[in-house]
Amino acid sequence: MTSFDILDRRSVPASAASAATPSTAARFRVWRGISPSLVLAWLVLATVLLWAMAPGLFTVYNPVEGVPGGQLKAPSAAHLLGTDSLGRDLFSRIVHGSVHSLTGALAAVGVGLLAGTTIGILAGSVGGWIDDLLMRLVDVLLSIPTLLLSLSIIILLGFGTFNSAIAVGATAIAGFSRLTRSEVVRVRRSDYVEAAFGSGGSFVKVLWRHILPNSLTSVFAFTALQFGWALLQISTLGFLGYGAPPPTPEWGLLIAEGRNYLATAWWLTAAPGLIVVIVVLSANRISQSFGRAGS
Template sequence: MTAIDVSAARAVPPAARRGFSWRALLRPGLIVPVLILLIALAWAVAPGLFTSVNPTANVGPALQAPSAEHWFGTDATGRDLYARVIHGASQSISAALIAVLVGLVVGSLIGITAGAVGGWVDEALMRVVDVLLAIPTLLLSLSIVILLGFGTANAAIAVGATSIAVFARLSRSQVVSVRASEFVEAAYGSGGTFFGVLWRHILPNSLTAVIALAALQLGSAILQISTLGFLGYGAPPPTPEWGLLIAEGRNYLATSWWLTALPGIVVVLVVLATNRLSRAIGDGGRA
């Protein structure tokens, strides 16, 4: 196992291999992160339950401070910022989920293939992964989104491509570790086929850490999607998207701080909650 493989394996604590009890989500230390994520997911799935305001319509005076009528105030054109943050959840979170799915599926397939087959296949695939790891994440995502074109879906694919190498390294190291176990050798000695042992013994004991990494990558993906939106490579205006909302308020920080601060706080809370849960999964559910 190479030094990069060891570092990838350590990205998720070893306890992740012992499995995770979903009842651990009810522990006191995880209640707040769980609630934050549930609220954010509810915003993304059913924004109409939380606000009836059209996020792209002018509903009041421009740059109105937060009040009982407009909880997050209004933006430079009089649109309700609270409604835009809620509807922006569907853009940011769905894009982040797509990004994680791309990285998880493609990266795990590469890592599992390399770890299970070994030999020249392992060497060839890992050299490709090394090239991806050598490219800065933001530069790679910007290059891909420029090639594909602007938009939320393309930004999600670009962000997902940046995490392929991480998933590939971790899944490969997990498969190699489990493949060398005595129970796997016993399965082969009992007449098990390559694909049968891989499916029944290697994969179930290898992917828990990968799932924990996927939860951690969700928070990172939200940040990267918001970064691309802030730079203007995500959803086009007036589509509400968290990064775009922060960017729209940066010119009014001195007089209308809420335009950037409140959407930014929402992003930070969601990312922190996601990271907290991913660590809980990695630690086997310890709060």
């Protein structure tokens, strides 16, 4: 070790050296800030997404073909969640049905997000009579019960998962529109936005660089919340018979098929119903984390 190395080491303050290396207490605070419920929620959604993308990795049974003599078997090692009235493995039907339920929920959220944010941005940024007209149309949508509006649209379009998704997405437009408009109006009245306009910024440029990035955080948190709500609505329509037709293993339809066997085969309704509840609660928990991050 040379004299220059000794001088270099002595010239570095002890506080700077300790700051360069994260302490054990800092690491503990980082890990303590991670909520176990949030981790569990992400694990639930990741598992369900894997079900939808690669169901063959989780089950070997055919979801639409029954086994003769295997009707209404209780949960066991061979059939984790039992079998239904036709001898079909219930766990396999839940796993394969995740693609229909999740696709419908995502499509519904996409319809509501795209149409709702477009209306909200236009109303909040332009203002005037356009704002009044669009918001009165939104008020009309809010005055109609969501289930009634969904059923009316399905009757016009026809049954099926895709049509159910469009119907549920149409009922979500009003919520996205009002939230987006309120956030755009709040940011539009900020000092830095007024300064951007005063410095010669065009309407489109200021909207793209300042208003949208600072007003859509709450909308993204609301999107995660709407995913759980859309999944619940898709399952409700499937339960009522307006969703995917049999023998499609859609979650709402699975609950409906098992309601006639509650006394003898309770698992036919309890298992898919519990899956829907867990996924919806997980989506709501993730939505809460987005909201806190945005605040």
